Amino acid sequence: RKIIFEKQWFYLDNAIGHIYGTTFEVTSGGNLQPKQEVEETTTETKEAGTDNRNIVDDGKSQKLTHDDIKALKDKGIKGQEIVQQLIENSTTFRDKTEFAQDKYIKKKKKKYEAVITIVKPSTRILSTMYYAREPGKINHLRYDTLAQMLTLGNIHAGNKMIVMETCAGLVLGAVMERMGGYGSIIQMYPGGGPVRAATSCFGFPKPFFDNLHEFPLSKVQSLLSGTFTTETLPADPEENALVEGESNGLSEEKQTSFQETEEEPATEGAMEINPTEEQDTMDINAEDVEFKENKEKENKENVREKQIKQWERRKKLIEAAALLREKNADGLIVASKFHPTPLLLSLLEFVAPSRPFVVYCQYKEPLLECYTKLRERGGVINLKLSETWLRNYQVLPDRSHPKLTMSGGGGYLLSGITVVLDKGKSDSSNSEALKMEEPSSKRCKLQDLPC
């Protein structure tokens, strides 16, 4: 199968059988495996200048022309040799400082020596990749913020978690990784069905999906008020059909990815990273091809199979509803494009006391409101609104400094711990009682002010 990555195209066939972390060099169409450590091309001349007082930018320092370079490339000459040629034909190279020479070589290597490393998928890789490549799809949830969520939510094996996300299934995948197939997850989804495009990139084994449940967000209110029945579901045939289609596609996709991960671990779950850029990505074109194949298969499926699936779906839905009704979940994770306040006020009902919850939002203001509303509702303590800053460093001898600050773009978190709701308070769902409470919570805040 042909895959395109960073303006290069190649086949993955040759990568099978190698361990994760192996670096490959791209030739015309296929992959060949170079040595792990490329012996440093020690520039025969170790002479270097001390400063740039005599270096003038006249645009003529490179003696090779654009066409010359293109000719070298067309001849299929190794990238390493092209870099060497460029160095030899640079008149200013020798006058540059040693550090500048290093930088020059690195820059050229990045351009001409196409190497890719295939690594195993993990939350670290996928969340970094999604933040770099598709931040819009995950509501700009930066990877360090996701890490905070997993820790603040005390995600671990054996939990019964409720997850509400519209982050392409990345948050769900991260939670699944931390739970290792122990315990259960109920994914609340808006619209026709849960999106799990990122989840499938993890290549989880099949048993991980046995205790993964899903429940439509639109049925939460009826479940809370006790009017929920499965009879209400088929009443909406249009939505149901839509759900069918999507869930079929997804489960199909999952199945194929299982098969492939078992047979040839390097192909499907594999991620390609470009070590020169230290930027990882998963090939999207590959997914598209696979998706088309799935569609075809889907069409061939007969009606009966669909009915069986529909029945199974309903059965799973009843199971999920039963799990939620117990109201003893071990935590709640919310990271969506929706306003967090109504989500939290409803979904917290399903969480047991003394359990953590974490809400992510790209913006601070909705979380300010959420904070106030939760204070009014009660049943929560240790509310905390936070944000993390991440700073990357370049560490090289005599050249260490911060690389880039990433502040603001990573989103905000509101976290807290549930406690037993006061009997009086829980009954006072009428607006009068809320009004009564409002001033008191405000007074609290005023008291906070001096400290």
Place this chain on the structure above:
Amino acid sequence: MSFVEYGDTIKDGDTAIVFLGHESMFPVKVQHGTVTQTKYGVIRHSTDLIGKKYGSKVTCSKGGWVFILHPTPELWTMNLPHRTQILYSTDISIITMMLELKPGSIVCESGTGSGSLSHALIRTVAPTGHLYTVEFHQQRAEKAREEFREHGVEHLVTVTNQDVCKNGFGVSNIADAVFLDIPSPWEAIGHAKSALKAEGGRICSFSPCIEQVQRTCLAMEEYGFTEINTLEILLRVYNVRTIGLQIPDLGKAAEDNSSSGFDSSSPSHQGSPCANLQQGTVQFKSGVPLREVVGHTGYLTFATKS
């Protein structure tokens, strides 16, 4: 209760967190016949705690009340007895993710210190993983063992009392990840490499000073580690406050009354009842940063063995 498994009710021998409010809390060891003093009065374990649900409100003798919380590594981090400087949850979270820890992972750690990170690591690798932690200070190693026993996680952790720079982790080729929080991590990189699995793994070193990072990075490169990456993570906490800002008197009051000439204020006093034009203030909600925040904990250097 266990640090790796939620329980519903408080039992004899549990470690529970007493929450007094406003981030003020402390751990208690629940024991029949014991009493705990708080500023709200006495808590009698036998009657007030044992058998109650975690998350309950407990009324103390003076009529005040506290909440009793289930222990988690994060709450423990905020309340543990310090024997050394500890790692806090912000750093711990990025360490856990970047080391790719999950149930079943085998982790090596040094030094154990006060066990703040240890509890979080054990939580994440349970029930099938294991933590090998090395502490050269005998008393601290002993205290850590005792805590792990009390917290019901001793089966998931092995504490070794030796010098990691000289003697290593006491295991070889079994770890998925290694974490170093010692003054001279570069002296332990070789041992870390041999502790990691032959097929590879991840390493992290925590150092407060850039000079330490420098030497560590060189050592990592020398031992063939790849994907070396140094980062720093900082937490910002915001207080949610309602702020009132006074509207300056520009002598426009007369105009404002006849026509709604003061446009900028009119949407706010329609939208929220908080805006009070008579007093001349506009109120709004804001997330205010704390006056003083942690500016630096340490640099985290990650690398891969492959």
